[in-house]
Amino acid sequence: MAELSTNYDGVLSTLQAILQKISAEYIEIRLEINESTQIETVDNQIKRQEHSMDIGGNVRVLSEGAFGFVHFDGWYNIEQHVQTALLLAKLSRHLGTSSTMSAAAPVQITQRLLIKEDPRAVPVDIKSQLLMHYADIAHQYSPSIRSVTGRYFDRYRHLWFINNLGTQVEQEKLDLGGAIVVMARDHHGVAQRAVSFGSSDDFGVVRLLTEEVEEAAKSAIALLSAPEIEGGEYTVVIDPHLAGVFAHEAFGHLSEADGQIGDAGILETMKLGRRFGPPNLHIYDTGRDVGSRGYLPIDDEGVEAHDVDLIKEGILVGRLHSKETAAALGDEPTGNARALHYRFPPIVRMRNTVIAPGDTPLPDMFQGIKRGIYAKGSHGGQTNGELFTFLAGEAYLIEDGHVTRPLRNAVLTGNVFTTLANISAIGTDFTRFESGGGCGKAGQMPLPVSHHAPSLRIEHCLVGGKKS
Incomplete structure (x- = not known):
């Protein structure tokens, strides 16, 4: 031709x-x-x-x-x-x-x-x-x-x-x-x-x-001039930026169905109907947020976007699909087939991963914390199945319910499902955060994605740092 x-x-x-x-x-x-x-x-x-x-x-x-x-x-x-x-x-x-x-x-x-x-x-x-x-x-x-x-x-x-x-x-x-x-x-x-x-x-x-x-x-x-954080277990408040990164990296990738197919362990772990968080936890994926980098009204298989509930009322209720993975697991396509460029076939990818707002104002999140950490932003991290490690962009000591002084090198680690279960408060400060990075998978990097979230309070969170 x-x-x-x-x-x-x-x-x-x-x-x-x-x-x-x-x-x-x-x-x-x-x-x-x-x-x-x-x-x-x-x-x-x-x-x-x-x-x-x-x-x-x-x-x-x-x-x-x-x-x-x-x-x-x-x-x-x-x-x-x-x-x-x-x-x-x-x-x-x-x-x-x-x-x-x-x-x-x-x-x-x-x-x-x-x-x-x-x-x-x-x-x-x-x-x-x-x-x-x-x-x-x-x-x-x-x-x-x-x-x-x-x-x-x-x-x-x-x-x-x-x-x-x-x-x-x-x-x-x-x-x-x-x-x-x-x-x-x-x-x-x-x-x-x-x-x-x-x-x-x-x-x-x-x-x-x-x-x-x-x-x-x-x-x-x-x-x-900030001192290095002392490693240990803390009550941690994370800001909307870090909460969104956590939702995307630690939980969102586990929700992509192509990573579940053929892996009996992950399929059992990600079995729909399991409780993964408090009753007010709602995490979903959407391509319909106009202006977001994850905006995708039509995916790369020609499927129209709609919101996909992943966790609702603390229960795992959904996963992300292409037409191929939907057929393999007996589900409906969700509009999550994406290709970075014409040189790649579409695969299952997130669009905009969202934690819905809760009912706790940010100042109230610090109340009752005798000694904790307020972590903001992200300098990156990595995940390995259920395990995650994130380096916070900023960290501050919480003492007797008040944010006091900055700290260096706050590395948050843990199991994603234990961490979700330990969420004790979800903020009203819902924020649309758009980063200039991108998501990588199967050689397709950087794919534009977004993550929107409020602040979260998490109990019993492991934070790496110097030994006390």
């Missing part, structure tokens, strides 16, 4: 004509145009400033119980790519592969972007100047601020998706984000704080970081 016309109005009809020529159990074709900008600065210097564009697509087929997937650059020879995918499915079938897909209602939709401020209309030099402006703000706070690193990206995707079951989607996607990392140093050592930002509809979030950068500089300076 010749290259498709730049008259994009005819893309889906051209793909439909291809599908009508080929008989198979299931065929889907995706085409994409991707445009991206990447900027990195250190203090007042631009280290990287790139703009790129690529175009390509993929074909995925299911034939006699086996999948075949092929991706390609450019929009040439699409019929040949379909035949190649069918051949790969045949080879997989000979290797003993067996798969199926749940049915989903056909979708026919064109979705255009609704943007508050379009990053594509902002000159790249202006974007770089903003990052360097924030570096100036941080440096003005104290001579002990030694370096400020800025990172920014934006990505625009225009995609077309069609399958032989009646779904036709034309969709635009926007993702932007980044971080300002403030590093302080003196004779005590080194400390850093980061301001992260992200959006799916507004470059304006990049213009509103002055107060956060000033607070990051202040916090980094305070951490320089």
